[in-house]
Amino acid sequence: MAGAIMSNRLPAAVTWVGFVALGLLVLPIVGLLQRAPWSSLPSILGESEVLEALRVSLIVSLAATAACIVLGLPLAFVLARRRLRFPRIVRAVVMLPMVLPPVVAGTALLFALGRRGLVGQWLDSWFGVSLPFTTAGSVVAAAFVALPFFVVTVEAALRQAGDDLDEAAATLGAGAWATLAHVTLPTIRPALAAGTALAWARALGEFGATLTFAGNFPGRTRTLPLETYLALERNPEAAVAISLVLMAVALAVLVTLRDRWMPR
Amino acid sequence: MAAGSTNGHRRPPRTVPWLAATALMVVATLGAACSGQSGRGTGDGDVVVMAASSLTDVVEIVFEHRESVTPVIAASSTLVAQLAAGAEADVLITANGATMDRAVFEGSVRGEPVLIATNTLVLATPADNPGGVTGLSDLSRKDLLVGLCAVEVPCGQLAGRALDEAGIAPSADTLEPSVRALASKLSLGELDAGLVYATDARAAELATVHAPELEDHLNGYYIASVSAEPRPEVQAVIDDFTKLGSSGAKALYAYGFLGSDRRPVWPAPS
Numbered sequence: 001m002a003g004a005i006m007s008n009r010l011p012a013a014v015t016w017v018g019f020v021a022l023g024l025l026v027l028p029i030v031g032l033l034q035r036a037p038w039s040s041l042p043s044i045l046g047e048s049e050v051l052e053a054l055r056v057s058l059i060v061s062l063a064a065t066a067a068c069i070v071l072g073l074p075l076a077f078v079l080a081r082r083r084l085r086f087p088r089i090v091r092a093v094v095m096l097p098m099v100l101p102p103v104v105a106g107t108a109l110l111f112a113l114g115r116r117g118l119v120g121q122w123l124d125s126w127f128g129v130s131l132p133f134t135t136a137g138s139v140v141a142a143a144f145v146a147l148p149f150f151v152v153t154v155e156a157a158l159r160q161a162g163d164d165l166d167e168a169a170a171t172l173g174a175g176a177w178a179t180l181a182h183v184t185l186p187t188i189r190p191a192l193a194a195g196t197a198l199a200w201a202r203a204l205g206e207f208g209a210t211l212t213f214a215g216n217f218p219g220r221t222r223t224l225p226l227e228t229y230l231a232l233e234r235n236p237e238a239a240v241a242i243s244l245v246l247m248a249v250a251l252a253v254l255v256t257l258r259d260r261w262m263p264r
Numbered sequence: 265m266a267a268g269s270t271n272g273h274r275r276p277p278r279t280v281p282w283l284a285a286t287a288l289m290v291v292a293t294l295g296a297a298c299s300g301q302s303g304r305g306t307g308d309g310d311v312v313v314m315a316a317s318s319l320t321d322v323v324e325i326v327f328e329h330r331e332s333v334t335p336v337i338a339a340s341s342t343l344v345a346q347l348a349a350g351a352e353a354d355v356l357i358t359a360n361g362a363t364m365d366r367a368v369f370e371g372s373v374r375g376e377p378v379l380i381a382t383n384t385l386v387l388a389t390p391a392d393n394p395g396g397v398t399g400l401s402d403l404s405r406k407d408l409l410v411g412l413c414a415v416e417v418p419c420g421q422l423a424g425r426a427l428d429e430a431g432i433a434p435s436a437d438t439l440e441p442s443v444r445a446l447a448s449k450l451s452l453g454e455l456d457a458g459l460v461y462a463t464d465a466r467a468a469e470l471a472t473v474h475a476p477e478l479e480d481h482l483n484g485y486y487i488a489s490v491s492a493e494p495r496p497e498v499q500a501v502i503d504d505f506t507k508l509g510s511s512g513a514k515a516l517y518a519y520g521f522l523g524s525d526r527r528p529v530w531p532a533p534s
Contacts, residue, residue: 116453132454133437215438233341233416
């Protein structure tokens with residue numbers, strides 16, 4: 001991202017502050033690493049509760065990411081290509097979950113999809129479906145907070161790419177679906193990867209909305225962040241160890257994604 | 265977004281920014297090391313009171329007219345962990361003896377803990393009792409949405425003991441990190457039944473179902489000064505709770521807490 005900047009024209013102060021910012025990001029990680037119980041790490045991470053939370057976390061974050069792609073891609077197209085009536089308002093609404101405190105997001109989800117919620121009461125009485133306190137509920141909460149990250153990234157790429165190529169394809173006789181699959185999507189592939197990675201990372205770290213909407217039960221809704229939160233009161237060393245796993249998993253995926261699918 | 269080109273990429277001069285980043289880290293690390301000791305107060309006439317979440321309403325009433333008091337409300341275990349991590353506070357009020365013991369043991373609290381009230385668990389349901397709960401054994405019904413406090417927080421430990429003794433294996437759907445979170449999910453009607461403190465059931469206007477198995481299980485509320493020699497304004501806040509007929513004692517009574525003369529389940533901190 002920063003590679004395009006001509007560094008010889010960059011004022012020294014900007015470089016300075018930039019590195020101070022980098023320090024701000026790195027420092028807490030260093031803090032975590034220096035407190036890590038390296039010797040007891042294997043035994044802590046081998047505990048069945050931690051493995052169970054890891055399993056729930058992977059299922060929830062991957063399912064939420066899939067939901068973000070399936071729902072977010074059409075939404076990004078609508079935002080980028082459709083003539084909307086109040087585009088600014090719609091775009092602001094899409095971004096709201098990014099600024100909403102997650103606990104409030106969770107409560108809002110309860111009001112909407114809870115057993116006595118606006119829509120939830122009908123889900124319950126018509127289909128017998130109740131989302132709170134289920135893994136599906138955790139997925140909904142994670143998808144709610146992660147969706148904007150995917151949509152905003154992909155929409156920006158769609159706008160940047162423009163629709164000249166799409167029109168050229170249409171002129172050459174390609175149908176709408178064929179254009180989408182063979183022209184538009186390949187053009188924005190880097191943004192698709194970036195959006196997916198961002199949404200997944202957000203879903204993996206999600207805490208407040210999940211806890212408020214889906215509760216906390218081992219093997220069902222207790223994800224790694226919830227396990228970490230509870231472990232912090234019982235055994236801070238375990239909390240640090242679990243956080244290390246979260247970071248390592250996220251770092252590994254983000255680095256892999258970057259190497260494979262994003263041009264440097 | 266991420267598709268930047270690499271044309272014209274040249275590295276900036278290296279040493280200066282690295283020095284800056286290193287200096288920042290050194291300063292921050294030193295800062296952390298200096299402020300690492302626990303057991304400090306806040307000073308400046310302000311008083312920070314950490315109180316268990318079941319005391320939310322009581323604390324609000326008692327300190328309504330004391331503007332110099334800043335209440336911090338969370339689960340007792342969270343508060344004790346925060347104190348151990350160096351959070352600044354003057355007074356700690358926990359919802360059981362075990363968490364206060366831990367704070368004393370860890371050296372976060374230097375003052376003498378005093379028992380100010382006791383509380384008991386009740387079997388609570390939403391106001392209309394949608395699950396038709398009739399007794400404690402209903403907590404093992406699979407068709408109900410049952411919530412308990414997590415074992416990490418005092419109300420969860422108390423519930424665990426009570427259920428163990430009654431020989432009931434609960435079929436819980438969620439283990440909430442604070443009694444307030446559990447009470448609010450019950451009052452929203454998202455859960456059918458749960459074990460919360462009598463006082464929280466009252467505050468959240470929940471229905472309660474008679475459960476004699478719970479009556480012998482009390483938890484004690486303890487107050488202590490963080491510093492061994494509390495400032496006068498800190499002592500005044502503690503007196504608000506420990507003195508007979510104080511505003512704290514009245515508020516505790518008004519919200520349905522039991523008197524401190526009933527023997528609590530958890531041993532008093534030594």
